Structure formats: structure tokens, C-alpha cells
Amino acid sequence: MGFPxxxxxxxxxxxxCWSNARDALLVAENGTxxxxxxxxxxxxxxxxxxxxxxxxxxxxxxxxxxxxxxxxALTNHQDALIEGFHLRRKDGHCVPVVLSVSNQFDxxxxxxxxxxxxxxxxxxxxxxRLATQRWALSAYAGVALALGKADSSEGLLxxxxxxxxHDSAYVLAxxxxxxxxxxxxxxxxxxxxxxxxxxxxxxxxxDENDPSGRGPTGTAIRTGKVQMMxxxxxxxxxxxxxxxxxxxxLRSTLTIPLxxxxxxxxxxxxxxxxxxxxxxxxxxxxxxxxxxxxxxxHALRQRELLESERIKRARTQQQLTDALxxxxxxxxxxxxxxxxxxxxxxxxxxxxxxxIGKEMGWDEDRLLGLRMASMVHDIGKISxxxxxxxxxxxxxxxxxxLINEHPETGYAILKDIPFIWPIADMMRxxxxxxxxxxxxxxxxxxxxxxxxxxxxxxDIVDAMAANRxxxxxxxxxxxxxxxxxxxxxxxxxxxxxxxxxxxxEKGFILPHLKHR
Numbered sequence: 001m002g003f004p005x006x007x008x009x010x011x012x013x014x015x016x017c018w019s020n021a022r023d024a025l026l027v028a029e030n031g032t033x034x035x036x037x038x039x040x041x042x043x044x045x046x047x048x049x050x051x052x053x054x055x056x057x058x059x060x061x062x063x064x065x066x067x068x069x070x071x072x073a074l075t076n077h078q079d080a081l082i083e084g085f086h087l088r089r090k091d092g093h094c095v096p097v098v099l100s101v102s103n104q105f106d107x108x109x110x111x112x113x114x115x116x117x118x119x120x121x122x123x124x125x126x127x128x129r130l131a132t133q134r135w136a137l138s139a140y141a142g143v144a145l146a147l148g149k150a151d152s153s154e155g156l157l158x159x160x161x162x163x164x165x166h167d168s169a170y171v172l173a174x175x176x177x178x179x180x181x182x183x184x185x186x187x188x189x190x191x192x193x194x195x196x197x198x199x200x201x202x203x204x205x206x207d208e209n210d211p212s213g214r215g216p217t218g219t220a221i222r223t224g225k226v227q228m229m230x231x232x233x234x235x236x237x238x239x240x241x242x243x244x245x246x247x248x249x250l251r252s253t254l255t256i257p258l259x260x261x262x263x264x265x266x267x268x269x270x271x272x273x274x275x276x277x278x279x280x281x282x283x284x285x286x287x288x289x290x291x292x293x294x295x296x297x298h299a300l301r302q303r304e305l306l307e308s309e310r311i312k313r314a315r316t317q318q319q320l321t322d323a324l325x326x327x328x329x330x331x332x333x334x335x336x337x338x339x340x341x342x343x344x345x346x347x348x349x350x351x352x353x354x355x356i357g358k359e360m361g362w363d364e365d366r367l368l369g370l371r372m373a374s375m376v377h378d379i380g381k382i383s384x385x386x387x388x389x390x391x392x393x394x395x396x397x398x399x400x401x402l403i404n405e406h407p408e409t410g411y412a413i414l415k416d417i418p419f420i421w422p423i424a425d426m427m428r429x430x431x432x433x434x435x436x437x438x439x440x441x442x443x444x445x446x447x448x449x450x451x452x453x454x455x456x457x458x459d460i461v462d463a464m465a466a467n468r469x470x471x472x473x474x475x476x477x478x479x480x481x482x483x484x485x486x487x488x489x490x491x492x493x494x495x496x497x498x499x500x501x502x503x504x505e506k507g508f509i510l511p512h513l514k515h516r
Contacts, residue, residue, distance in 0.1 A: 019039060021041055022041060023118045024038070024041045024046070024087075024117040024119070025039040025114060025115070025116060026038050026039075026042050026053070026058065026117070027113070027114055028112065029110055029112060030104050030111045030112065030113055031111075033059055034055060034056070034057055034058075035053050035054055035055065035057070035058055037050075038054065042117070045089070045095070045117060045119055046061060047089040047090030047091055052090075059071070060088075061087055063086055063094055066085055066086060069085070070082075070085055073085070081098050082098065082099050082100060083098050085099060087119075095121045096120050096121055097117045099116065100115075100116050101113050101114070102115075102116075138166075138167070138168060141163075153304070154189060157189055157190035158191075160173070160175070160190070160268070161174060161175065164270055165193035169272050169274070170270050170271065171193050171194045171195040171248075171272065172191070172192075172193035172194070172198060172199075172269075172270070172271040173191065173192055173193055173270045173271070174192075174269055175188070175190045175191070175258070175267070175269075176189070176204060176217055176221070176266055176269070177189050177264060177265070178206045178266060183205060183207065183210070184205050184206050184207040184210070185205055186204040186206055186217055186221065186267075189266075193271070195248040195271065197248060198245070198248040198250060198271075204217050205218055206221040206265075208222060211239075211240050215237055216228075216237075216269065217267050217269050219255075220255040220256065220269075221257060221265050223257075224259070226255070226283065226286075226290075227253075227254075227255040228252075228253075228254050228278055228283060229253045230252055230275055230278075231251055231275035232246075232252065232275075233275070251272065251273060251274055252272050252274065252275050252276060252278060253271045253272070254269075254278045254282075254283065254286055255269045255270075256269075256270075256286055256289070256290040257290065258293055268286075268290065268293065317420060320420075321368075321420070324372075327417075328375050329375075331376060331379055331413075332346050332347075332375055332376065332379070345462060345463070345466065346375050346376070346378060347375065348466075348510070349374045349455070349462050350371045350374035350375050350458075352458035352461055352510075353370050353371065353374045353454050353457075354370060354371050355502055355508055356454050356502065357370050359498045359501070359506075360494070360498055366451075369419075369421030369422075369451065370451045370454060372419065373423045373426035373427050373430075373451060373452075374455055376414060377410070377426075377427045377430050377459060378410070379406075379409075379414065380406030380409030380412075380413065380427075381410075382409075383406070384406060388402065388403065404440065405440070407428045407429075408440045410424075410427050410428065411424050411425075411427065411428040425452070426451045426452050429441070429443060429449055429452035430455040430456050430459055432447075432448045432456070434448070435489050435490055437490065450492075453492040453495050454495050456491060456492075456495075457483055457492070457496060458499075460482070460483055461480075461483065461499065461510075464478075464479040464482065465479050465510055476503065480500055480503055480504070483499065483500075484500060
């Protein structure tokens with residue numbers, strides 16, 4: 001059957017268009033839907049010859065479940081492109097099409113319509129590839145974010161599974177770790193997705209001799225190679241899990257081996273509801289993703305090991321510090337027993353020094369070292385005869401010289417004790433002066449440790465404000481005036497300023513007066 005034309009040239013042109021059109025063209029009678037003609041593209045698309053198509057009802061070319069919907073769509077959308085339907089080929093295979101129908105026209109006493117069908121299978125495949133790439137890249141971005149925020153291996157793996165299954169075509173993701181037990185089980189350590197029920201009671205192994213070890217996960221762990229199962233209904237090795245997969249509509253999976261430089265082996269399994277859901281481009285993304293995950297897990301593992309070692313060392317150091325503190329307390333008690341007039345002096349100096357250091361913004365570890373040095377700053381007096389320490393009259397030059405040796409004596413006692421702070425040097429320098437007039441080394445300014453400068457001020461304040469065998473205590477304000485006078489040339493100006501602020505503005509009270 002042909003179309004009427006006005007000239008032989010037009011007729012040739014129409015026939016060329018009819019024969020070379022890329023879309024399938026079908027002409028059918030209105031009412032009966034019996035086909036009266038079909039172009040070569042229609043033969044290619046349907047798999048039927050022109051002779052087989054002529055006389056066939058148009059509706060037979062659509063899947064049974066779509067026929068009524070197609071009829072309604074064609075009636076309601078004349079001259080419009082209609083999507084979402086399929087054409088059933090002669091071999092039974094259905095292909096997605098976009099279709100449209102022309103206005104009716106009369107020819108040889110028949111009322112006809114022209115139906116145009118376009119095969120969009122390749123377009124669907126391209127869109128599917130782009131969609132899977134988008135899903136894979138979205139998962140990659142989510143995992144990258146998780147890598148930056150995770151603080152534990154378990155947290156990282158859980159965040160990875162959540163990133164992969166969030167708002168994507170992937171309905172399940174889980175990570176399994178190979179155990180070294182005799183039956184070689186795979187232990188699940190993280191999972192996420194809408195099909196989590198699939199994992200309830202799931203038994204997976206990585207033993208090649210066990211049927212549960214021949215699936216994608218066990219094979220990926222055992223071989224270290226990516227495993228892609230395009231359709232669970234056709235893969236024999238998946239038989240042990242097929243019924244369970246049907247229950248949760250799982251049709252395809254991609255399983256990626258994971259590991260940490262031989263320390264452990266595992267796999268990341270990702271599932272989709274449709275067969276052939278993992279395009280090559282998506283597989284490449286997931287392979288790169290596996291490398292990032294392994295690096296991230298290794299870094300976290302190293303961080304965890306370092307943190308564990310840090311905690312262990314801190315615990316050991318605390319034990320050592322406690323032991324040294326106990327030893328220092330014993331030494332201080334020994335000194336105080338020989339000099340009852342200065343009993344408690346070390347502890348009081350320690351409290352003043354600690355308050356000054358804290359006000360200066362020192363951290364707790366540094367303050368602890370300052371306190372420790374304060375507690376032993378007069379330890380060298382243990383070698384001085386008690387009658388000199390308790391003498392109620394003015395000391396002779398020889399006795400004063402002996403007293404002035406106590407920093408060196410104390411240094412000799414403490415220098416080999418393994419404190420984490422320079423306790424021996426702090427104690428040795430607490431009588432040094434900025435102008436070099438102090439003892440025992442005559443150090444100046446920056447040669448003196450900051451802790452020793454604080455200790456010097458605290459020592460003077462407590463010593464002057466307390467009773468001594470040879471004099472009564474001096475009024476606190478007089479004591480403060482004295483250190484203010486020495487500030488900048490003998491005592492550190494900033495330390496003195498902070499000390500004055502504590503007493504005059506913040507109401508600090510001398511330790512030995514607190515309980516009066």
C-alpha cells in the first residue's frame with residue numbers, strides 16, 4: 001500500500017522518507033487497529049516481516065499488561081510523545097519505546113492513523129550508566145566525608161555503608177572481616193540499607209571447600225579480586241542465598257576486597273534490586289573507593305595504636321610521678337623534722353608558686369613540675385646541722401656560707417632522679433637574681449629558668465611573712481612592698497606583678513593563715 005502523491009517526484013520522495021526513516025512507522029485502521037503497512041525500521045524493531053505485520057492487530061505488539069494503558073494514552077495524547085511503554089518483539093523480548101499517533105486521515109475508503117515508535121533502549125542504557133555513575137560518585141563523596149570525620153575503624157565502616165546506601169539505587173551495603181577460625185567464617189562489622197533484613201542469620205564463609213564460601217564475598221576475600229554478580233538468578237555459586245535474595249528483591253551485587261597490609265582481610269558488598277546494576281564506570285569508582293577505605297582504615301589503626309601507646313605511657317608516667325612524689329614527701333618530712341620552725345614552708349611556697357603560675361596561664365603539666373620543685377626547694381638543708389637551722393640569733397659569716405650551700409647540695413641529691421621536669425635545676429636556681437647577685441651560680445636574667453623565677457618570689461613572700469627563730473613575722477603589705485622594690489632588677493617584674501595582683505586584687509591568702 002502506498003500514499004497518493006501529486007507527481008512522480010513527490011511519490012519518490014515520500015517513498016524514500018518511508019523507507020529510510022529511523023523510527024518504526026506503522027499504519028493501522030481506526031477502530032480495528034489492523035495494520036495495513038509497515039516501513040523497514042518497523043520490521044527491524046519488531047522482528048516481524050512486513051508481510052507478517054500487515055493484517056496483525058496493533059495491540060498485539062504491546063505486552064499484555066500494557067495494552068489497555070497504551071490504548072488510553074493514545075486516545076488522550078493525540079500528536080504527543082508518549083513514554084513509559086514497551087514493544088513486544090517477535091522473539092518475546094520487550095524493548096522500551098516512545099510512541100505517538102497522527103491525526104486520522106482517509107485513504108482508499110479507509111480511515112487510518114500513522115503510529116511512530118522509537119526504540120529508546122540505548123538511551124535507557126545510557127541514562128542507567130549515568131545514574132549508576134552518579135550513585136557511585138555520590139557514595140564516593142560520602143565515604144570521603146566519612147574518612148575525614150571518623151574516629152574509629154568501626155565508625156568509619158558504618159559511615160561508609162550509610163554513605164553508599166543513602167538516597168541511591170544501592171539498597172544494602174555491608175562489610176565482612178575474615179576470621180581465622182577452622183570454619184573460616186566472615187564476621188559482619190558494619191551494615192546499612194533498606195534491605196538489612198537480608199543479613200539476619202546470614203552465614204558466609206571464605207572457605208573454598210564450603211558452599212557458603214564460594215559466593216561473591218568469600219571469593220573476593222580469598223582471591224583479593226573484585227567480584228561482580230550481574231544477576232542472582234543465573235549465578236550457580238549464589239544458590240545458597242538465592243531464596244533469601246528473592247525475598248528482599250536483590251538481583252545484583254558488587255563485592256570489593258579490603259585489607260590492611262596483611263593485618264586483616266575483608267570485603268565490602270553492595271547490592272541493588274535490578275540485574276546488571278553495576279556499570280563498568282561505577283566499578284572503577286568502587287575500586288578506587290576500596291583503596292581509599294583501606295588507606296583510611298590503616299591510618300585509623302595507626303592512630304588507635306598511637307593513642308593506646310600514649311595512654312600506656314601516660315599511665316606509666318603517672319605511676320612514676322606518684323612514686324617520686326611519695327619519695328619527695330618523705331624527704332621533705334625528714335628536713336622538717338630537723339627544722340621545726342620551717343615546718344610546712346615547702347608546701348606553703350608550693351601553693352603560692354602554683355597560684356602565680358596558674359594566673360600566668362601555665363598548663364597543668366607545667367604547674368605540676370613547679371609544685372614538685374617547690375616542695376623540694378630546701379631539700380639541701382638536710383646536710384646543715386640543726387643547731388644552725390634553729391639558731392635564735394644572727395648567723396655568723398661561716399654559718400651563712402654553709403646555709404648558702406643548700407641549693408648545690410639539693411642539686412646533688414636530685415640531679416639523677418628521672419623527673420620529667422628539670423626539678424633539680426629549678427631548685428638549684430631559686431636563689432639566683434636577675435642582676436647576677438644571687439647564688440650559687442650567679443646567673444642573670446634569661447639564664448634563669450622561668451619556674452625558678454616564680455619559686456624565688458614565692459619563697460621570699462612565705463619566708464618573710466612567717467615567724468623565724470631570730471625574728472617575728474613581717475606584715476604582709478611590707479612583704480609585698482619589698483618584692484615590689486626588687487622587681488625588675490633582682491626579681492622578675494612580671495612574676496612580681498602577678499603576685500601583687502593575687503594578694504591585693506584577688507584576695508589570695510597566705511597558706512599558713514587560711515585556717516586561722
